Structures are given as structure tokens and as C-alpha cells.
Amino acid sequence: MPRLTSPASPRAAFAVWGVAILCYITAIAGRSSFGVSSLQALERFGVGPAILSTFVVLQVATYAAAQIPVGLAIDRFGPRRVLVFGAILLAVSQAVMALSTHLPLTLGARVGVGLGDATAFISVLRLIPEWFPLRRVPLLNQATGALGQLGQIISAVPFYSLLALRGWTAAYMSLAATGLLVAILVLVVVRDRPAGRPERPTTETATAVPASPGERGPGRSSRPVPVGTQIREVAREPGVWAALFSHWSTMFLVTTFALMWGVPYMREGNGMSEQAASTALVVGVVAMVVFGPVVGAVSARFPHRRFRVIAAGVLIPVGGWVGVLLVPPPVPTWVVVLLAVLIYFGGAASNVAFDIARSHVPRERLGTATGLANTGGFIATLLAVQIVGFVLDHLGGSSPSATDFRIAMAAQGIVSLVGVVGLVIAARRAGPGSELPIRSTESGRG
Structure with missing residues (x-):
């Protein structure tokens, strides 16, 4: 494992990014897993298509509603902690999906999947400018979004195959186990920034404002922002x-x-x-x-x-x-x-x-x-x-x-x-003049 030391070496930067992407891939696999198991869900829960669509609506609504709170949490606590929380929540929610046969409990688990999913992408995007030169950030943002879609292939091929061969419980427990493994990897490998770089404030008010009201650069004063x-x-x-x-x-x-x-x-x-x-x-x-x-x-x-x-x-x-x-x-x-x-x-x-x-x-x-x-x-x-x-x-x-x-x-x-x-x-x-200096x-x- 590469040492996460300052300044950020390419090995360390790509190790952090790679593990964070694994977390995002796992989130997308969980997000899209219900789509390929919808026919089995009809039989398992004895509901019609209208009720079944509630799973997707709840999941997407949770994901959207969580974006601003998750962004605030990332600014306050750092992307590493948020990624770990999200991966553990995904693991627990997928385990409930695997074992539950009661519709309300399963709907709640799907809300958990949506919330865990919501933590992944923007956490990875927050890590990238800390570990890489900013001229590379747009390319790495795109690579993150693109590679994350491999989660759809995971749900469409290995997850679906396991679902067909071993059934609902085994398939969803495999996603739960993957989420737990990814959470451990994030704890071991990922850091919010290279060692030696100044820490972001983690107090109750989270962040600091620019040195003057008109300043939009990276400098900050000690005055916190609620x-x-x-x-x-x-x-x-x-x-x-x-x-x-x-x-x-x-x-x-x-x-x-x-x-x-x-x-x-x-x-x-x-x-x-x-x-x-x-x-x-x-x-x-x-x-x-x-x-x-x-x-x-x-x-x-x-x-x-x-x-x-x-x-x-x-x-x-x-x-x-x-x-x-x-x-x-x-x-x-x-x-x-x-x-x-x-x-x-x-x-x-x-x-x-x-x-x-x-x-x-x-x-x-x-x-x-x-x-x-x-x-x-x-x-x-x-x-x-x-x-x-x-x-x-x-x-x-x-x-x-x-x-x-x-x-x-x-x-x-x-x-x-x-x-x-x-x-x-x-x-x-x-x-065009409202952007920060290029x-x-x-x-x-x-």
C-alpha cells in the first residue's frame, strides 16, 4: 500500500482516488440493482407495478434530497468520513433488502440505499482537487463519472446471474458484503488531503469565509460561517x-x-x-x-x-x-x-x-x-x-x-x-466575469 505522505505522490493520489471510485461503483451497483430484480420483487412482495415503482421514486427522491446535507457534511467532516458512513449504510440497507419480506421495511431499506448512494459521488469529486493538480480535475471528474457506471454492469451481469442462480437473499447479501469491504478499504487508504496540508475546520460552524466580503480567492479568515x-x-x-x-x-x-x-x-x-x-x-x-x-x-x-x-x-x-x-x-x-x-x-x-x-x-x-x-x-x-x-x-x-x-x-x-x-x-x-480566476x-x- 502506498504511503499517504506529503506532497501527494502520484501513487498515493491514485490509490485514494481508486478506492473512492470503488465506493462509487458499489453505490451505483446498489442503485441499479432493484431495476434488474423487479420481476422477483413482484413475486416476493406480492405487489403490482404501481407499488413497485415506489421503490425507485423513494430512492431517487432520497438521493436528491440528501445532496445539500451531504455536501455540508463533506465541507464540515471531510469526504473520508462521509464515504465510510455511506458505505456502511449501503451495507446495512442491502442486508435488510436481502432478509426482509415485509414491504414497509423493504421500502425503508431502499431509502437507506438512496441515502448511502448520495454520499459517494460528491465525496469523490471533493477528494480530487485535494490530491491532484487542478488542471487535471475536469478529466478526473469525467473519469470518475464514467468508471462509476461500471456499477450498472455489475448489477446487470454478476448480480443478476447470482439472483438467477442462488436467489434474492444471496444476491443482496453479496452487495451488503461488498459495501462493508469497501468501507474498510476507505478507512485504511483514503485521506481527505495529503499529510502536511492544513486541516479544514471541523467545528460546529464548519467553514470559514474569505478574508474580505469581496474576496473570492482561496484565502480564509478565522471567522467561521454558520x-x-x-x-x-x-x-x-x-x-x-x-x-x-x-x-x-x-x-x-x-x-x-x-x-x-x-x-x-x-x-x-x-x-x-x-x-x-x-x-x-x-x-x-x-x-x-x-x-x-x-x-x-x-x-x-x-x-x-x-x-x-x-x-x-x-x-x-x-x-x-x-x-x-x-x-x-x-x-x-x-x-x-x-x-x-x-x-x-x-x-x-x-x-x-x-x-x-x-x-x-x-x-x-x-x-x-x-x-x-x-x-x-x-x-x-x-x-x-x-x-x-x-x-x-x-x-x-x-x-x-x-x-x-x-x-x-x-x-x-x-x-x-x-x-x-x-x-x-x-x-x-x-x-463570464463571475467565475473565479482561471x-x-x-x-x-x-
Whole structure:
């Protein structure tokens, strides 16, 4: 094991980042596991599809609601402690999922999964600028988001295979054991910053303010900031809202497709086989893994053009959906696979939102700003999931037709329009001059 000494050596930095990513992969595997076990859940709990969708809604709602509190916790206690807490909570929640046959208890466990999941991503993003030169942060942010999607493949292949071979309890206990193992690895390997670097305040008021009201650089005075003030300062920054709506506009099509309506659309709305639908999802994940580093490199190389990347992340998936939905079903399988690739490009572009947030706040508020930005895509996902479900229920009831699915999936455009309008307003209010100096935030440690 590399020694975690100061200054941060590449071995130590990549060891910390690698273990933190393992925690994020585990979180995503837990997040997406229920989707592949939904048929078994119908039988295990004796409920219908409407009740079953509550699992996803509760999980995503918990994830979104937890983002700002988790960001505050990261700023106060550090990402290492938050990662350990989240991994242990995931392990306990998955163990309850494995053993429970009572619906209320299992719903509570799924809330625990959502909360544990909420701690992972923004904790990893908080570690990166502490351990790596800031000029590399956009690329590493993208790599984090891309590699984390391997959790979807874990849930779709080994978890699903274990579910089929050994049953519900064994499959979910494997996720619980993995969460516990990851928590131990985080305790052993991860540190909030290289040894010798000054500690962030960990008192009740958590953080410190800049030396003067107008100063936005990394320097801090000893005057602490109460939590309420911390939230207000972040919420006043138009650039953070631009980041939130960037995430909203680029991410929700991915999560809506992956967590809820992608498989039903492909199976019932387009007549694809189970294997073909699974292939489309896996190809989409692989495409996101490939796109991520490319988008990150562009964000790092051209920081003043990040909103153009966001624009591409909106227009490409929306254009894909428009092209597919204009064609009467069934659409050829290869076209739907291509649609999945385009949708997941939006997922890669969504991580640029965190680069935008980082360029608008000082380091001591970064966890809170990242948490606020990260709520965007998941609030939008909740809206999209509900809108699509409402349209399907209204048009087709329990047996929606292919035409019903076309109309319902087109209704996602409402959520996209809201996100784009919010993004344009926030980006105009932020303006290019509102960013922290690029010299201090993009090239060195700042």
C-alpha cells in the first residue's frame, strides 16, 4: 500500500482516488440493482407495478434530497468520513433488502440505499482537487463519472446471474458484503488531503469565509460561517444555479431511461427482446465510459467553452429521441442501441456541471455547491418518471400500446424545456466575469 505522505505522490493520489471510485461503483451497483430484480420483487412482495415503482421514486427522491446535507457534511467532516458512513449504510440497507419480506421495511431499506448512494459521488469529486493538480480535475471528474457506471454492469451481469442462480437473499447479501469491504478499504487508504496540508475546520460552524466580503480567492479568515449562511452564500451564486440546470438538462434522460422507463419502452413500446434491451443498456454504459474522458479533456482544455459542451449534451440526446419517436414502431434494434449511445453522451456531459460549479465558488464551499448542482438531474428525473407514468396510465392504463409509449416518452420534452430555460437564465445572470480566476482554479492547486 502506498504511503499517504506529503506532497501527494502520484501513487498515493491514485490509490485514494481508486478506492473512492470503488465506493462509487458499489453505490451505483446498489442503485441499479432493484431495476434488474423487479420481476422477483413482484413475486416476493406480492405487489403490482404501481407499488413497485415506489421503490425507485423513494430512492431517487432520497438521493436528491440528501445532496445539500451531504455536501455540508463533506465541507464540515471531510469526504473520508462521509464515504465510510455511506458505505456502511449501503451495507446495512442491502442486508435488510436481502432478509426482509415485509414491504414497509423493504421500502425503508431502499431509502437507506438512496441515502448511502448520495454520499459517494460528491465525496469523490471533493477528494480530487485535494490530491491532484487542478488542471487535471475536469478529466478526473469525467473519469470518475464514467468508471462509476461500471456499477450498472455489475448489477446487470454478476448480480443478476447470482439472483438467477442462488436467489434474492444471496444476491443482496453479496452487495451488503461488498459495501462493508469497501468501507474498510476507505478507512485504511483514503485521506481527505495529503499529510502536511492544513486541516479544514471541523467545528460546529464548519467553514470559514474569505478574508474580505469581496474576496473570492482561496484565502480564509478565522471567522467561521454558520451552516445557514453557508447555504445562502452558495445559493446566491448564479453560477451554481447554472451548474444545477446544466446537470438537470443533461442527466435526467439517462437516469429516466436506466432506472425506470428504458426497458419498458424497449420491450413493450418497441417489441425488443429482453436480451436486445439489455444489450442497449450495456452499450450505452460503455459509450459513457468512452465519452467521459474525452469530454473531460475538452472541459479542462477550454474552460470558457463549458456551456457549449452542455449544449451538445442537451441537443444530442434530445435529437436522438426526436428522430426515434418520429418513426412508427417498431424501430430497428440498431437504431435504439444508437439512441442509447446518444442518451448516455448526455450523462458524460452532465459531469461538466461540477466543473462549472467549482469555477464559481471558493474551495471551502465546494462540497455544498457540488451537492446543490447534483440535485438538478435527479429532481428532473423524478419529474420525468412521474410524467411518463401519468401519460401511460392516462392513455393505456395497465396495458399501454406502442403509440402510448411514443407519446409518453415525448412528454420528457417538458422537463427538458424547463431545464434549458433555467440554464439560459442562470448562465446569463452568472456571466463570464463571475467565475473565479482561471489561473487559480484550472492550473495548480489554487
